[in-house]
């Protein structure tokens with residue numbers, strides 16, 4: 001048989017029907033739902049009198065809209081003070097109840113950000129096709145699942161048929177060799193990649209991340225990398241199965257057990273690209289060259305190392321690049337050639353599906369132990385990715401470290417990553433954020449987002465500006 | 476979904492690369508549980524000078540007169556000309572609903588983000604990808620003749636400018652058919668139920684652990 005990539009293998013094992021027009025009807029194993037992109041899909045089914053084909057393949061969680069203050073959380077959905085947010089949460093609750101879909105209610109300890117909950121529960125498994133009405137579904141590719149974000153019409157299509165109509169994407173391999181320096185994390189690797197290939201660099205491709213630096217990442221680090229594959233334009237990111245993958249899955253509540261585990265494990269171990277498999281595009285990255293990264297602009301590709309500066313307008317290739325640079329600098333309130341370490345911060349956000357797992361919180365807490373956040377900050381927030389991450393952090397005493405340092409310790413949700421709830425930036429405020437998008441207004445009207453790793457965000461909280469965590473006082 | 480055959484209209488120039496879906500429709504408007512009514516908040520941050528909230532009377536807000544869609548005749552535009560990687564970022568289909576609700580039926584750019592392009596297709600919006608040089612020429616054309624209009628002809632895969640110039644474009648067979656037919660693809664897929672049943676029977680044998688219910 002022709003050598004195949006990991007993507008080829010998962011794709012081919014899910015074809016229900018191949019069509020002459022180049023598309024395939026692809027079977028979807030698992031479907032994640034949240035309150036913002038699902039209501040219109042359920043409504044569409046209702047209007048057409050259609051049933052959900054496999055409610056048992058779905059899992060719903062409430063994350064985008066939910067408040068993160070304990071007081072507002074305790075009364076459940078009915079206690080959400082924003083009436084529109086409350087309505088969205090209640091609509092999903094009703095849709096789940098009417099269709100016998102399992103959901104993790106706001107009061108459930110398993111509730112959290114959809115892309116944190118899936119892997120944590122063992123819902124996400126290698127070789128699966130997974131969809132969710134959310135672009136960061138690429139996260140689940142860290143477990144060698146073909147996981148893709150879809151629009152609401154496609155959510156409706158999958159609910160009705162358990163299938164998606166798709167054209168196969170091209171294969172891209174991003175090979176990250178050698179070892180990153182201490183202080184350089186998965187977040188820095190993926191930001192550096194996006195800086196290199198651009199936000200459309202992987203459009204039309206499924207990206208497989210490979211190489212020593214990826215192999216050595218923990219499962220959680222791999223999720224951070226795949227999470228932001230979409231920021232490079234790829235609908236899906238993938239990482240091949242190895243011991244790290246299998247060990248991570250063992251004992252998770254929804255992972256197979258007994259005889260089924262043995263069958264599954266044997267299959268999972270075949271989920272690697274064949275040696276001779278060919279990729280349409282290959283990119284090589286040397287992890288040893290990567291510094292801790294900071295975005296300075298309004299697109300994730302506008303990124304620099306902590307020792308770097310904002311670009312100079314003179315060096316732009318053409319007018320259109322100059323215009324976009326000037327617009328970004330103006331929005332961000334920065335000058336050209338400004339040092340990253342000169343950026344002063346107003347707020348800190350540690351959270352989101354990119355960086356709100358337990359290892360992220362540990363890395364941040366390690367910077368904060370015995371320190372206080374700068375008095376120049378207006379707010380520093382930690383929002384764990386799920387109730388279980390939160391519990392684990394508490395059992396390790398991380399909450400105390402955060403609180404003693406001056407952080408607010410919140411309930412799980414998307415929070416200031418997209419600022420649909422009350423957690424948001426004010427106009428012109430600079431935020432060191434562990435999330436994934438620095439778009440204009442993303443974290444609040446006129447807000448200025450700088451994307452960084454959790455350790456960089458925590459150190460920046462102490463200093464009130466960005467600092468190089470490779471320096472001795474931080475290690 | 477409305478079929479797409481041909482469409483003529485005024486072309487609004489949005490000279491900006493990497494327009495993300497957060498910019499097309501900001502998150503505070505995603506709290507709606509409907510598919511309609513997003514048009515007044517299309518490009519909210521660019522269109523208005525204040526911070527938009529869902530409960531406002533949008534007719535009374537201060538508008539940014541520098542923004543193209545606030546200028547005549549572009550306030551009546553139904554074709555949007557823009558730069559590369561349009562629609563990147565969040566998968567929110569609300570972005571496409573907002574464009575449609577404003578009146579856009581055709582988008583022209585050097586490239587579109589994948590999920591966004593799929594969402595356009597599901598809503599009968601034609602997304603035409605053209606080489607960057609052609610896009611540049613179209614921008615120049617608009618600068619020289621404001622109020623510039625185009626006809627998009629999907630069966631012939633052709634744009635015709637008001638001065639009679641023709642530009643051919645590529646579109647894959649699948650997308651073209653979907654748009655021409657305006658088909659309900661869920662209904663078509665459901666006709667394949669026996670094939671889906673067969674697939675599930677086969678998969679259950681090979682991957683039995685995938686078929687337990689989530690509970």
Ligand code: SF4
Pocket residue numbers: 063064113114115134136352353354413414417418435436
């Ligand atoms: S944390 Fe942010 S990026 Fe992730 S799912 Fe929530 S809103 Fe989307």
